[in-house]
Amino acid sequence: RCWVHAERNLLGYVRKNDRREIITDFKAIRQAENLQATKERLAAFSAKWESSYKRRIKNLVQMEDLFTFFSFPTAIRQTIYSTNLIESFNKSLKKMVRRKEQFPNEGALDRFIMTQVMEYNDKF
Template identity: 45%
Template sequence: TTNKEDAIAVLHAFCTKWGKVYSHVIRSLKAIEPDLLVFYNYPKQIRASIYSTNMIESFNNVIKRKAKPKAVFPTEQSLDAFIGIQAMSYNDRYFNRIHKGFGQVQDTLESYFD
């Protein structure tokens, strides 16, 4: 759907249809409903980037690839330090990258934080 009102209507129809069969899941959905569709508050150009997990999956793949040769970390602190260093390196590498759609709406986004 293209707007929040339509998405809420679809969500409510889904809850009505499946509420009796999957009552626990529907209760969970209703509990998070205010946060579930919050990406509709942002410009259309960046919505896919907000609700997508591609950036998270990419970072997880970097961690897996770099941790594989190490096999075992001697302590939990060494693992924490390793992941922290990888996160800082990843952030440094992509610091100046403008994610798809964000360049088009930069002024609008900046106005949200003024």
């Protein structure tokens, strides 16, 4: 799960009065300079909100894959902390494949998908 989806999931279980403050604190975790600072901010976030939302915070702390984007250079972290770009591309790819309806063999499908991926990469 990406940060955006974790954030939306968390907001679904938070009281309206706490939403603004909890989302500000949660975003501060992601905006840390490095992994160590992020883990420290997560610990502070957990300590602050655990009494009100124990189960939600526990689930959030156990998500190890939330920190994956720190493995990449700082320049591209802003674009990959969310999986929305990937999901959007997959949706458009699925739409293009359906439009084509059938392929003579699996190799033809692979080539079609690769050309779509290469065109997508050229755009960005």
